[in-house]
Amino acid sequence: MLVRQPFPFVRFARPLPHPGEEAPAQRLPVNAWTTEDALYVTASVAGLRAEDLEITLDNDVLTIRGEVPAPAEDVEFVLQERFHGRFERRLTLNVPVDIAAAEGICEDGVLKLRLPRAEEDRPQRIAVSAGAAQ
Template identity: 55%
Template sequence: MARVIARWDPFRDAVTLRDAMDRLLEESFVRPAWAGNGEREHALRLPVDAYTTENEVIILASVPGVKPEDVEITIEGDTLTIRGEMVAPPENVNYVMQERGYGRFGRTLTLNVPVQADKANAEFENGVLTLTIPKAEAIRPRSIKVTAK
């Protein structure tokens, strides 16, 4: 059996002050771990990707295990809101590990372009919600042909 001698590095496991402060603030204010009544509060932050194409705004949201009818999507002016609830796991078991979040979730985004909310389309596939919202006709790029005289 071969033995490997590794050089000791005192800074290998050190955390930068910035990382420590980020973690402290995130756990204290962004994701509060305890509700005022002492019960565990699961504040879920819905992860999303958003991008635009020439004619549309596309929003992708990870919602594994959620039924399409349990997701509420609203567009009011330039504000998009996605809400729902991930079902709680069984309580009468002894967990060895429990990392998946559950409970109510929501995300509100401000769309920075005018859209046609009445023509929006939402689809589920493999736990990913894809929301396609056409841009308003007034802001779509138009090609203007140049002619010579």
């Protein structure tokens, strides 16, 4: 039996991942922002503990990896939208960071990273003195 979809082009409106990106269901939602002193990254990691995550910095690429455990096998879902399995998210940093001073905490389902800017990247103040009028 042939089943026709009334709106076959609706599927083309869905966002597609770019080459090398994860599918939307597996994508780790993050926020990132900078200040004069540091780069901050937060990520939604509901249900995971700090030991379930692996965070690395290679050159200027920050990588967050982990695995969401599969639900019990004896469960018959009527609706299953939550992702399970391995995930990886890579962010290219635009600022050099001091990785030795980096801090991370995982609490209440949120991973919070503070990556201090490298000293040479921080804005430097130039002292200006008052000179004699000419």
